[in-house]
Amino acid sequence: MRLVILDDYDKASDWAARYVKKRIHEFKPGPDKYFTLGLPTGSTPLGMYQKLIEFHKSGDLSFKYVKTFNMDEYVNLDRKHPESYHSFMWNNFFKHIDIDPENAHLLDGNAPDPVIECDAFEAKITEAGGIELFIGGIGPDGHIAFNEPGSSLASRTRIKSLALDTIQANARFFGGDITKVPHQALTVGVATVMDAREVMIIITGVHKSLALHKAIEEGINHMWTVSAFQQHPRTIFVCDEDATMELKVRTVKYFKGLMNVHNKLIQE
Numbered sequence: 001m002r003l004v005i006l007d008d009y010d011k012a013s014d015w016a017a018r019y020v021k022k023r024i025h026e027f028k029p030g031p032d033k034y035f036t037l038g039l040p041t042g043s044t045p046l047g048m049y050q051k052l053i054e055f056h057k058s059g060d061l062s063f064k065y066v067k068t069f070n071m072d073e074y075v076n077l078d079r080k081h082p083e084s085y086h087s088f089m090w091n092n093f094f095k096h097i098d099i100d101p102e103n104a105h106l107l108d109g110n111a112p113d114p115v116i117e118c119d120a121f122e123a124k125i126t127e128a129g130g131i132e133l134f135i136g137g138i139g140p141d142g143h144i145a146f147n148e149p150g151s152s153l154a155s156r157t158r159i160k161s162l163a164l165d166t167i168q169a170n171a172r173f174f175g176g177d178i179t180k181v182p183h184q185a186l187t188v189g190v191a192t193v194m195d196a197r198e199v200m201i202i203i204t205g206v207h208k209s210l211a212l213h214k215a216i217e218e219g220i221n222h223m224w225t226v227s228a229f230q231q232h233p234r235t236i237f238v239c240d241e242d243a244t245m246e247l248k249v250r251t252v253k254y255f256k257g258l259m260n261v262h263n264k265l266i267q268e
Contacts, residue, residue, distance in 0.1 A: 001229075002236045003216060003255040004262045005244060009204045012240045013047025016135070016202055018266040019236070020052060021061050023133055023198075025268060029065035034103070036125075037068045038134030038193065039093075040145070041085045044202050045137055046092060053096040063099040067128050069121070071136065071145040071193075073107040074182035075114065075159065083173045084109070107157070107186040118157040118186055125192070134196035138203055141165065142211040142224035146187035149223045155189030190228050198234040201226065206242040213246035236265075 006012040020037070029035040039045070055061035070089060079086040086106050094104050105124055111117035125131060136144045143149065146160045162170075167181045174180040193199060203212045214224040216237060221227050229235040244252050 001216065001232075002258075002262060003251075004236060004238045005252065005256055005259070006238070006240055008240050008242075009047060012202060012204055012238050013045075014051055015266060016045075016048045016200060016238050017051035017055065019200065019238075020048070020133065020135070021055050022266055022268050024061065024063075024066065027132065031065065034065050034067045034128065036128050036130065036132045037066055038071065038131045038136070038188075038196060039068050039089070040071050040135055040137045041088045042137050044204055045135065048135075048202065049093040053093065056097045063097045066099060067103040068094075068099065068105060069125055069128075069131060069188075070104075070106045072185050072187040073109040075109045075184035075186060077109055077182050079108075079110065109182075109186055111186075114159040114186060118159065121157045121186075121188075122192065125195075131193075131196035133198045133200060134193045136193060136199065136201045136226075138201060138208060138211055138215075138226045139166070139169070140207050140211055142214050142226045144190065144193065144201070144226050144229075146185045147190050147225040149225070151190060151222060151225050153190045153220070153222050153225065153228045156192055157186070157188045160185055160187050190225055194228065194232055198236070199229055199232050200236045200238060201229060203237060203239045203243045205240070206245050208239075208243050209245040209247075212237070212239055212243050217247060217251060 004015060006015055024035050027035045073085045077084050107121055108117050138144050141149055148163045161184050167178060170181050171178045215226045220230055
């Protein structure tokens with residue numbers, strides 16, 4: 001497990017984007033060898049997406065031979081709704097890069113049979129050869145995707161009823177009207193993400209500091225689903241200074257002492 005500590009959100013986003021760029025370049029994707037990338041939504045990855053778009057527009061990065069699989073989607077929310085994760089991804093990332101739309105896989109929250117949709121999503125990941133790099137963000141309660149506190153750490157892609165705290169937190173995206181927030185979502189499971197060959201989790205802001213502490217300084221606990229990634233052989237946590245507020249001083253000093261090693265991970 002690696003913990004990369006940057007000064008602020010912008011630097012954390014830049015580091016994460018540079019790491020994605022280097023991993024794709026090293027993979028050398030082509031028509032018979034696609035790089036598979038798991039992606040999150042939410043405010044946390046926006047800075048990384050903007051930087052990746054800049055790399056693409058400057059000619060430093062192509063997504064022509066990249067397949068993406070998004071973490072989650074609301075149930076019964078029209079994909080054209082501005083708050084659907086389909087709209088989020090296309091408006092904030094996909095339409096700005098050269099990815100083939102057929103290679104951008106998102107769960108269909110309006111599928112007639114959610115179980116079949118979720119099983120098919122898992123099958124598509126397997127068919128693509130698994131996920132090379134799965135990127136995630138977390139909530140203040142340590143949930144990754146919609147695997148909220150109490151979710152099984154062996155879970156797979158499925159339909160989930162959202163906790164009241166999550167619904168209330170997401171009301172800000174629906175004009176503050178809690179009645180407009182979907183109460184269910186389709187989401188990849190913890191085990192789905194764990195199957196990836198590498199996982200990078202971005203954690204920024206003081207409101208995520210307790211979750212980061214639970215993720216790396218305490219034991220594995222299904223009440224803090226992000227803690228499961230302690231067991232992954234290749235996990236990178238990327239955070240800003242604000243997110244380290246609940247960590248022990250010696251933990252921060254230890255990982256900051258490794259920054260010369262961590263920065264080599266983004267050098268090409």
